[in-house]
Amino acid sequence: MEQVAIIDFETTGLSPNQGARATEIGVVILSSGKIVDRFQSLMNSGAYVAAEITALTGISNQMLRNAPSADKVMREVSKFVGNTPLIAHNASFDEKFWNAELLEANIRQKNVFACSMLVARRIFPNSPTHKLADLVRFAKLPQVGNFHRAMADAEMTAHLVLKIEETICKTYATKVVTHQLLRNIQTTTKANVHRLLEEQD
DNA sequence: TGCCAGGCCCTCTTTAGGGCCTT
Numbered sequence: 001m002e003q004v005a006i007i008d009f010e011t012t013g014l015s016p017n018q019g020a021r022a023t024e025i026g027v028v029i030l031s032s033g034k035i036v037d038r039f040q041s042l043m044n045s046g047a048y049v050a051a052e053i054t055a056l057t058g059i060s061n062q063m064l065r066n067a068p069s070a071d072k073v074m075r076e077v078s079k080f081v082g083n084t085p086l087i088a089h090n091a092s093f094d095e096k097f098w099n100a101e102l103l104e105a106n107i108r109q110k111n112v113f114a115c116s117m118l119v120a121r122r123i124f125p126n127s128p129t130h131k132l133a134d135l136v137r138f139a140k141l142p143q144v145g146n147f148h149r150a151m152a153d154a155e156m157t158a159h160l161v162l163k164i165e166e167t168i169c170k171t172y173a174t175k176v177v178t179h180q181l182l183r184n185i186q187t188t189t190k191a192n193v194h195r196l197l198e199e200q201d
Numbered sequence: 202t203g204c205c206a207g208g209c210c211c212t213c214t215t216t217a218g219g220g221c222c223t224t
Contacts, residue, residue: 008223009223011224013206013224014223014224015205015206015207017205017206017207018205020224052224053224057224088223090208090222090223091223092206092207092208092209092222093206093207093208093222093223093224096207096223097223117221117222118208118209121210121221129221129222130221130222131221186209189210190210
């Protein structure tokens with residue numbers, strides 16, 4: 001696969017449309033089947049972290065008090081990522097926060113997202129669920145750090161993407177899995193996935 | 202006043218409803 005960036009946000013809620021803000025971002029760069037670079041930071045937007053969110057992520061208001069501002073972090077991470085295509089687990093969630101936080105920081109940047117969850121539903125239909133934690137167990141991937149922390153989730157998603165790539169290549173004798181192919185897999189119907197992959201070189 | 206995401210996908214489906222996923 002060409003160079004891609006795997007991204008994960010921790011946030012104060014489920015939607016920026018409800019006022020939720022990002023509290024942490026983790027990004028790993030995948031190149032030639034390996035993690036070659038990393039970016040991780042807490043980010044202070046001034047938003048309040050509810051107790052149930054701290055219980056889930058371990059990220060507290062106290063931890064964010066001395067964290068760099070969300071603006072500063074987004075300026076840094078947008079440069080770090082550049083125009084590299086992005087992948088996230090349930091990308092519709094992370095894409096909303098990526099665009100919302102870029103907008104808050106007055107940064108004009110558009111990145112193309114692919115979704116590891118939608119692709120995993122098609123490539124690993126027998127996994128009991130398609131939550132990241134269950135896919136890590138199902139595919140026997142390394143558990144890195146704690147779930148629901150941005151860098152750990154980004155790294156485990158990266159291992160999942162590599163496993164997806166390996167599985168496609170083995171099953172369909174596909175030579176190259178591109179970011180665009182992942183997008184094609186996630187947008188085709190489940191019934192057409194086999195035909196799509198059999199037509200690949 | 203009370204409520205508040207949203208896109209994908211399955212099915213007891215398409216004039217709809219509800220579970221899955223992300224925090």
